[in-house]
Amino acid sequence: MAVDSWDPTAPAAPTALDLSRLCRAGDALTTENFGLSTHEIARLAAFARHQGGVDWAALGEQCSDEEVLALIRLFTLAESAFGAWEAGAQSPVIPLVALLKRRGSYPESLTRWIKANSDNRFLPHGSLMDRL
Numbered sequence: 001m002a003v004d005s006w007d008p009t010a011p012a013a014p015t016a017l018d019l020s021r022l023c024r025a026g027d028a029l030t031t032e033n034f035g036l037s038t039h040e041i042a043r044l045a046a047f048a049r050h051q052g053g054v055d056w057a058a059l060g061e062q063c064s065d066e067e068v069l070a071l072i073r074l075f076t077l078a079e080s081a082f083g084a085w086e087a088g089a090q091s092p093v094i095p096l097v098a099l100l101k102r103r104g105s106y107p108e109s110l111t112r113w114i115k116a117n118s119d120n121r122f123l124p125h126g127s128l129m130d131r132l
Contacts, residue, residue: 013054014047022047023063026070029077045084048075050092057095065105072096072110076118087120094126 014022021036022044028035036044050056060068075092078085093114100106114124 014044014059018044018047019059019062022074023067023070025078026067026072026074029073033081034074034078041082042084045082048078048082048085048092049087049090050095054092055095056092057099060096060099065100065103068096068100068105069107069110072100072114072124076114076120076123079118079120089122089127091120091123093120093123097124 021040025034025036033041047054060071063071072093075085075087075096079087079091097106097110097114100110111124
């Protein structure tokens with residue numbers, strides 16, 4: 001288990017530029033570090049959890065289905081690529097998957113892809129206790 005550090009200067013939620021950068025990284029999955037610089041990886045780690053003021057369900061509403069899919073893929077892979085992005089049951093993937101399901105835009109193959117590319121046992125649906 002890792003201990004996180006808190007940065008009081010970090011924004012509570014991603015800006016529109018941060019959201020755009022995360023979506024672009026989600027489209028660059030085959031490039032090294034998803035095209036993110038070391039600085040971006042450290043700075044954007046604050047948004048890799050659905051907690052602490054980051055409401056990924058609401059943020060996802062601002063995005064197209066393609067952007068939500070890019071974010072799901074990014075957060076699925078980045079969790080194992082970057083230690084500071086490890087999220088467990090607080091993964092943004094969970095509310096973003098729920099959003100696509102509500103929209104009726106969830107691809108059948110996505111669950112298999114997520115499970116094949118992640119060791120996070122909570123993906124894609126979250127903790128059973130949270131769903132009760």
